Amino acid sequence: MTPVLEVRQLSARYGRVEALHEISLSVADGEFVAVLGPNGAGKSTLMRAIMGLIANSGAVSFRGAVLPRQSPDTCVARGVVLVPEGRGIFAPMTVAENLELGAYLLNDADEFERRRTRVFDLFPRLRERLGQIAGSLSGGEQQMLAVGRALMANPKILLLDEPSLGLAPKVTDEILGTLALLNKGGLPIVLVEQKAPLALRLTSRAYLLSVGRLVAEIDPRTITSHDELARYYLS
Amino acid sequence: MPDLSYLPQIALSGIAVGCIYGLIGIGFCVIYNASGIVNFAQGAFVMMGGMIAYSVLNTLGLPLPIAAAVTIVAVAAAGVAIERVVVRPLWDRKATMFVMILATLAAQIVIERLALIVAGDQPKTLPQFTDLPPIRLGVVVISYQFLWIVGVSLLLIVLLGQFFKRTKAGKAMRACAFNREAASLQGINVSRMLALSFALSAALGAVAGVLITPTQYTAFNVGVPFAISGFIAAIVGGFGRPLGAFMGGIMLGLTQSMAIVAFGAGLKNVAALSVLLIFLFIRPGGILGEAK
Ligand SMILES: Nc1ncnc2c1ncn2[C@@H]1O[C@H](COP(=O)(O)OP(=O)(O)OP(=O)(O)O)[C@@H](O)[C@H]1O
Ligand SMILES: [Mg+2]
Numbered sequence: 001m002t003p004v005l006e007v008r009q010l011s012a013r014y015g016r017v018e019a020l021h022e023i024s025l026s027v028a029d030g031e032f033v034a035v036l037g038p039n040g041a042g043k044s045t046l047m048r049a050i051m052g053l054i055a056n057s058g059a060v061s062f063r064g065a066v067l068p069r070q071s072p073d074t075c076v077a078r079g080v081v082l083v084p085e086g087r088g089i090f091a092p093m094t095v096a097e098n099l100e101l102g103a104y105l106l107n108d109a110d111e112f113e114r115r116r117t118r119v120f121d122l123f124p125r126l127r128e129r130l131g132q133i134a135g136s137l138s139g140g141e142q143q144m145l146a147v148g149r150a151l152m153a154n155p156k157i158l159l160l161d162e163p164s165l166g167l168a169p170k171v172t173d174e175i176l177g178t179l180a181l182l183n184k185g186g187l188p189i190v191l192v193e194q195k196a197p198l199a200l201r202l203t204s205r206a207y208l209l210s211v212g213r214l215v216a217e218i219d220p221r222t223i224t225s226h227d228e229l230a231r232y233y234l235s
Numbered sequence: 236m237p238d239l240s241y242l243p244q245i246a247l248s249g250i251a252v253g254c255i256y257g258l259i260g261i262g263f264c265v266i267y268n269a270s271g272i273v274n275f276a277q278g279a280f281v282m283m284g285g286m287i288a289y290s291v292l293n294t295l296g297l298p299l300p301i302a303a304a305v306t307i308v309a310v311a312a313a314g315v316a317i318e319r320v321v322v323r324p325l326w327d328r329k330a331t332m333f334v335m336i337l338a339t340l341a342a343q344i345v346i347e348r349l350a351l352i353v354a355g356d357q358p359k360t361l362p363q364f365t366d367l368p369p370i371r372l373g374v375v376v377i378s379y380q381f382l383w384i385v386g387v388s389l390l391l392i393v394l395l396g397q398f399f400k401r402t403k404a405g406k407a408m409r410a411c412a413f414n415r416e417a418a419s420l421q422g423i424n425v426s427r428m429l430a431l432s433f434a435l436s437a438a439l440g441a442v443a444g445v446l447i448t449p450t451q452y453t454a455f456n457v458g459v460p461f462a463i464s465g466f467i468a469a470i471v472g473g474f475g476r477p478l479g480a481f482m483g484g485i486m487l488g489l490t491q492s493m494a495i496v497a498f499g500a501g502l503k504n505v506a507a508l509s510v511l512l513i514f515l516f517i518r519p520g521g522i523l524g525e526a527k
Binding site: 051053072073076077081082084088089090091092093097100101102104105149153 | 403406407409410413414416417418419420421422423424425
């Protein structure tokens with residue numbers, strides 16, 4: 001299958017420290033892919049580099065077209081949307097305003113309402129919280145808002161950076177369940193996770209990152225025990 | 236002991252000039268919020284406001300409202316030009332705040348010297364907007380220009396509030412103020428917001444310049460003192476909070492005008508800087524507390 005997202009030889013640095021070394025990976029249409037790795041492996045850096053949030057070298061293309069290397073807004077316009085680590089919601093603004101900003105590039109009131117209705121169907125709680133200040137939501141609700149806001153951009157591929165961070169298992173399940181649903185609907189998803197077992201339950205393929213390098217590509221079906229996974233981490 | 240019956244009158248003039256400081260302070264906030272940049276060319280916008288209005292009025296002979304409108308548009312364009320020529324190249328290289336302050340201050344000085352070359356060193360003034368005798372209310376005399384200054388300032392604050400609250404561009408600017416990276420992940424072109432913030436601040440500065448010039452004068456070198464006062468207003472208000480900056484401006488204007496009467500005009504800036512120091516000591520977050 002031809003890949004929708006293709007990352008070739010992507011490197012990035014913070015000052016003199018290289019945080020990402022020549023990463024190449026690809027995501028096929030409709031795929032649910034995980035990016036795993038321990039603390040500081042470079043998972044977030046990889047997401048930021050794909051979106052062009054930090055200076056990087058290499059190439060990222062989406063549906064055959066090369067994405068400009070330092071223009072996050074162009075990536076969003078092309079349908080590549082990231083839910084960043086720590087959610088990045090606009091805490092002093094209302095839930096409604098956050099959702100509106102998610103659809104910043106859209107200028108069509110009817111389509112806006114359609115997208116919002118779909119988000120409410122997925123996260124009914126957001127409808128109840130519309131007028132509330134986003135910063136006053138619970139952690140789980142904030143993560144739902146972050147995902148909902150990303151969906152307002154009508155992504156053609158959705159990247160998520162540790163959406164489970166700091167959430168109770170029940171809420172995490174709820175959000176990951178929604179992601180599975182979206183993926184069933186045809187949306188390709190890249191999920192960054194530190195907690196590998198969580199991600200491997202859902203995804204069809206996983207990349208393992210360690211100190212800025214791609215060290216393995218895992219087929220979750222072949223991973224049957226914790227020990228096997230631990231071996232990957234340690235090797 | 237100065238005659239206390241003058242006090243209300245002095246307060247009025249303090250409020251008027253305070254509104255001007257407040258508008259300039261808001262200009263600082265708008266740019267700072269959109270970008271984290273402290274733009275010291277802010278004073279140049281005020282100076283250009285007065286000077287350009289004067290030339291348009293006197294050389295082109297346009298009526299005052301049209302001259303004011305032309306001036307505001309021209310100064311907003313100058314703001315965008317400064318953003319493009321001076322700020323953007325440094326911004327793209329992730330220059331530090333100190334570099335930005337120096338660069339914008341340099342831009343201020345260049346504009347000031349250009350104004351000197353083009354317009355000469357003679358002070359200029361504008362006619363009062365409404366040529367009627369002032370209103371007398373007991374011991375106080377209220378000039379129409381005072382009403383213009385206060386009225387336009389309040390109107391601008393209301394409009395600005397609506398802009399940030401209701402329009403898409405305003406919301407996008409607030410999003411940038413809170414988290415630029417997250418804003419860019421929504422598809423917001425952050426550097427276009429930067430240009431917009433410069434246009435907006437420059438327009439505010441121009442309005443301030445056009446409003447205040449009839450009560451005093453304008454010259455190539457009025458920019459820096461206005462920038463300093465506006466900067467103090469912004470700090471006193473809690474940097475990045477437009478409403479706070481406006482309140483800070485009025486407080487500063489009042490303090491200055493009281494100080495002029497009590498100690499003489501020479502101590503006006505001492506009073507201004509004292510306000511700043513006192514605030515930095517007792518309430519470093521400003522009147523409304525620090526933004527963010
Ligand atoms: N802003 C920064 N400045 C300097 N170094 C950074 C910065 N952000 C990350 N790093 C470094 O880059 C490396 C990769 O960090 P990154 O945040 O991408 O890891 P991660 O895999 O997302 O980790 P985590 O699971 O904790 O989120 C780390 O060594 C980190 O210390
Ligand atoms: Mg991370």
